[in-house]
Amino acid sequence: MKKIITIGRQFGSGGRELGRRLAEELGFEYYDKEIVAEIAKRTSLSESYVRSVVECKPHQLYPITIGKSIAYVGDYQFTQMQSVYQAQDSIMKDLADKSDCVIVGRCADYILREQSPYRIFVYADLASRLQRCLARAEEGEDITEKEMKQRINEIDKGRSKYYDFYTGQKWGASQNYDLLVNTSDKEIKGLVKGLAAMLKEIL
């Protein structure tokens, strides 16, 4: 069986960077946006639509079924969403069968539970996440601290609802992970060296 590491992460915790660097350090494949592209290919839907489905809160995507004609549109949308989820499931399983890998987000810890992934959750305090997000935004975006706080809260609320809905588990709750890593005031690069050393021993 291949070695699989899944990374759940709070927005701004550096979890995506951690996942990417960890894959590099361990010589594993790294899957993140590639999954969206592959879903789009398999379902013949646009990448932007696929992204809106796999990154949104499920309750926002529910069809509103008042009146028959709207119900029809709703059903169609619902069927499309289902096909995105099914494609996502099967793509992840294919990838996990192919080679040792790190997969970020997308309930991979749950979807791949039969392949016994090593499940990491990355989190940080709000101050650190805010600092990380603002530093990243500086490159091109004009956003206030207050707006960024709101964005962080909204995105995490979405991730939490998405995860809870599709897994029946609680996002970020320790019992659903093997290791929870606090990145507050920590440099991701250094942390990854440590994590890689650990994972080389235990996986």
Next chain:
Amino acid sequence: MKKIITIGRQFGSGGRELGRRLAEELGFEYYDKEIVAEIAKRTSLSESYVRSVVECKPHQLYPITIGKSIAYVGDYQFTQMQSVYQAQDSIMKDLADKSDCVIVGRCADYILREQSPYRIFVYADLASRLQRCLARAEEGEDITEKEMKQRINEIDKGRSKYYDFYTGQKWGASQNYDLLVNTSDKEIKGLVKGLAAMLKEIL
């Protein structure tokens, strides 16, 4: 500044063994029962009394003050407890100043917060904890699975109340730790090799 690792742990998670082995692996001092002995020495109280104070739920130890004579006894007991806590605080700080160390339990993560300890919390699912406790009990104790479950729950309830009361924080909540390690179905020895490799990199 010395390197300090504090270990909070659920009962039966193997956290104490993990702490001891980690100290061995890293060549750090290991403090656990030594602290009780040292408190007893400094306060001239018996080790068993000190243990009852530092391992019990705080609300159970509160003086009951109905009527003056009982209030006096209560005050005396309260003063004694306070001296135990003060001794514990100052002993921990002394130990943490002396050499790199691993300290298990006793709110060390909070008491030593100014020394920036690396704060680990060790946990596991109930089935794993039960299995560990029963395997340990087999050596001498006659206890049923149901009784052991009750004991695990009671001890953890006590640890949680003790921690919450003295730190004003939530025991086992990820924001209070740097790393949370799930030991369910895992061998502590192997895990420790990994953790030690990680901590050598990041501390």
